[in-house]
Amino acid sequence: MTRHQPTDEAPPPRTPTHHLALRFSNTRRGARLARQLAVQQFTEWTSLPHDSDPARTVALVTAELAANAFRHGSLPGRDFRPVLLLLPSALRIEVTDTRPECLPPRTTPQPADETSGRGLLLVQAYADRWGS
Template sequence: MTHHQLTDQTKPSPTPVRQLALRFSGTRRGARLARRFAVQQFTEWTGLPYDSEPARAVVLVTAELASNAIRHGSLPGRDFRLTLLLLPGRFRVEVTDTRPERLPPPRAPRPADTTSGRGLLLVQAYAGRWGCTVRDAFTKTVWAEVLLSTSGS
């Protein structure tokens, strides 16, 4: 069962230029470390500075996906996996958790109140495309791709 948003399913994804995956604890600390690690790898692989728009987008997207994995996709004692891929023209952030039955909605929902519910709206705003894939009965992966340039490459 697969659920995609904002994707062209007729084209296969190109082979990544670079790829790295790590597990983090399903805690706020784990989410913070994942966010820091993602932006560090982004700047190392792309040569773009920490204060560039794409780097800021990577920070925000990683923070939201990791936070959602902990809040909505975590079982007690289970970690989440962060996978980073440098693809031609874009940087892909994937967060895999242990709740495949809890899929994100097909469209980013309107905020339920003034203090929460904006995460997927932010991901949608900062990512070139994003979606969710379930490949087995035990995990789901929510991913987002940040464009390396703001000119739409």
């Protein structure tokens, strides 16, 4: 969902200018390769350097979504699929795990001393910051 300021102009088109979808093995190596490929493709599409803030954000978001697909949606012999869509004013990152028929359980916030369980909060924070 994208926030728009009210204007007299039509909203920007949501048709991707670039699109990439691949399948990766549902392993740690597959998750790492998905992150590396996402950053590589993003920097090629935008001509931004690998060490730019947007490229680092792409790496973080892709890594978290791919790791969640690996950890929580794993089935032997089934791959996960990251999709990158470069829109005129945004980059959309989607990851479909190997169990798309199963929704994750609702969770409650973890105590501050927990070492895991906050990755999607990071993804949400970036999405909010970017207006999505």
